[in-house]
Amino acid sequence: xxxxxxxxxxxxxGKSIDLNRAIDIAAQVSSTEITTLITGESGTGKENIPxxxxxxxxxxxxxxxxxxxxxxxxxxxxxxxxxxxxxxFTGAHETRKGYFEVxxxxxxxxxxxxxxxxxxxxxxxxxxxNGEYIKVGSSEVSKTDVRIIAATNVNLSNAIKNGKFxxxxxxxxxxxxxxxxxxxxxxxxxxxxxxxxxxxxxxxxKTDPIKLDDEAIKLIQDYxxxxxxxxxxxxxxxxxxxxxxxxxxxxxxxxYLTTKKQNLPIVKLKIEENDFSEREILYKVLFDMKxxxxxxxxxxxxxxxxxxxxxxxxxxxxxxxxNFYKKDNxxxxxxxxxxxxxxxxxKNLISKALSKHxxxxxxxxxxxxxxxxxxxxxxxxxxx
Numbered sequence: 269x270x271x272x273x274x275x276x277x278x279x280x281x282g283k284s285i286d287l288n289r290a291i292d293i294a295a296q297v298s299s300t301e302i303t304t305l306i307t308g309e310s311g312t313g314k315e316n317i318p319x320x321x322x323x324x325x326x327x328x329x330x331x332x333x334x335x336x337x338x339x340x341x342x343x344x345x346x347x348x349x350x351x352x353x354x355x356x357f358t359g360a361h362e363t364r365k366g367y368f369e370v371x372x373x374x375x376x377x378x379x380x381x382x383x384x385x386x387x388x389x390x391x392x393x394x395x396x397x398n399g400e401y402i403k404v405g406s407s408e409v410s411k412t413d414v415r416i417i418a419a420t421n422v423n424l425s426n427a428i429k430n431g432k433f434x435x436x437x438x439x440x441x442x443x444x445x446x447x448x449x450x451x452x453x454x455x456x457x458x459x460x461x462x463x464x465x466x467x468x469x470x471x472x473x474k475t476d477p478i479k480l481d482d483e484a485i486k487l488i489q490d491y492x493x494x495x496x497x498x499x500x501x502x503x504x505x506x507x508x509x510x511x512x513x514x515x516x517x518x519x520x521x522x523x524y525l526t527t528k529k530q531n532l533p534i535v536k537l538k539i540e541e542n543d544f545s546e547r548e549i550l551y552k553v554l555f556d557m558k559x560x561x562x563x564x565x566x567x568x569x570x571x572x573x574x575x576x577x578x579x580x581x582x583x584x585x586x587x588x589x590x591n592f593y594k595k596d597n598x599x600x601x602x603x604x605x606x607x608x609x610x611x612x613x614x615k616n617l618i619s620k621a622l623s624k625h626x627x628x629x630x631x632x633x634x635x636x637x638x639x640x641x642x643x644x645x646x647x648x649x650x651x652x
Contacts, residue, residue, distance in 0.1 A: 269295065269324065277323075278316050281464050282457035286449035290317065293446050298324035303396065305381075305441045306419040308448030310637075311496030317446055318377035318417040327415055330374030333367050338380035338639030339630070345388055347404045356405020368401055368412045381418040381441065382427055383641055389434045392416075396440045416441070451496040458489050458500065465501050469508035476514045478507050483518035491525055495637075615650045618643065622652065 271291050274280070280291070297304055298321045306314045315334065322332045340348050347357075351366030367376055378384075384392065395401050396416060400409050418441045427433035451458060462480065470477035480488070493499055507516060507524065617636065625631035633643040646652075 274320055278320060280316060281461050282454055284449060284454040284457050287454060290446050290448050291320065294320045295324060297321060297444050301415055302443050303441055304417045304444045304446060306446045306448065308421065309450045309496055310421045311498035312448040312450060313497055314419045314448055315379065321417060322375040327374050331371050332375045333371045334377040334379060335367055336379045338383035338641045341641060341644050342385050345385065346391065350391060350401045350403055352404035353406045366403065368395060368414060371414045372412045375415045375417060378416065378418045380420060380639060382420040382422040382424055382433060383639060389437050393434065393437045393440060451493040451500060459485050461497060461500055462488060462504055465504035466508065469505050473508060478511060478514045478516050480516050481518065484516055484521045487518050487521050618646055618650065619652060
């Protein structure tokens with residue numbers, strides 16, 4: 269099957285070289301039993317590649333099971349993957365099959381593989397090496413014949429350095445590595461996807477599809493799209509629902525993108541932590557702090573312009589504060605007051621998300637841009 273046929277079958281829009289290469293590799297490896305690792309940022313459509321591989325493989329008539337490793341709590345993930353026997357833990361009222369048993373002879377797709385606990389990684393490595401696993405609470409070795417495809421949006425090399433991912437498992441998973449490009453590197457594909465989503469939402473809401481002028485098209489192509497295709501789709505949906513005028517100008521697009529930048533900032537920081545989900549929370553916290561500082565600056569400028577503050581005295585005070593921090597040239601970080609601490613901001617963000625969705629963790633996690641498992645751990649850490 270050629271690349272264009274595959275795209276039509278799976279509703280994949282775009283013609284960038286990197287996208288075509290990823291699909292071509294998926295088609296080539298489908299007839300083999302090679303374990304494949306799919307990498308790329310969140311929202312780039314990594315979930316389509318395992319479906320393509322499975323549908324073109326000799327296992328296409330068997331089960332295909334997709335598992336989001338990040339959405340399963342650490343305490344139950346072994347049971348979910350490998351099954352358990354009756355009485356193995358509280359609540360285990362009967363023996364249960366795991367995904368590897370159900371997917372026998374078929375394909376299992378492990379999404380967010382970087383979220384797997386180290387102990388579970390050891391069990392997975394055994395499956396990869398000889399197809400063996402042991403159910404939770406059992407001493408009997410079971411066998412499975414599955415093809416494993418994994419995906420991640422985190423840097424596994426960094427995770428290995430930080431002791432969060434097994435190096436031997438990484439090499440077993442990444443026999444073939446398929447990398448999906450971020451939307452910002454797909455050029456004209458952004459316009460094609462916009463048009464596709466515009467038509468889809470027009471059909472859904474029984475209205476005319478929105479259209480962009482040339483300057484507006486240039487603007488969306490220059491935007492960074494940190495949330496990739498998922499973000500673009502939400503963006504088009506908002507325009508389709510909220511805008512009565514269907515011919516969208518550059519000015520209107522700029523208004524929406526400015527609002528998006530305020531809510532989901534793009535901050536370039538050198539952070540060694542490889543959990544990109546937690547990084548998103550940090551970005552939001554830092555942006556909130558920046559907004560507070562900008563607001564304070566605006567108020568100060570107004571007071572100076574109204575002669576309510578003596579500018580010379582104000583500048584002198586600023587200079588004294590600046591000199592205070594320059595006394596120790598080795599000081600690299602300033603201690604913030606308690607009410608500006610990252611932990612408090614993080615706690616407030618999570619509390620608001622949980623309250624907004626009436627305690628439903630899955631929706632709250634989606635709102636925060638993190639996995640449900642990460643949110644579950646944060647709730648425990650912050651005693652929420």
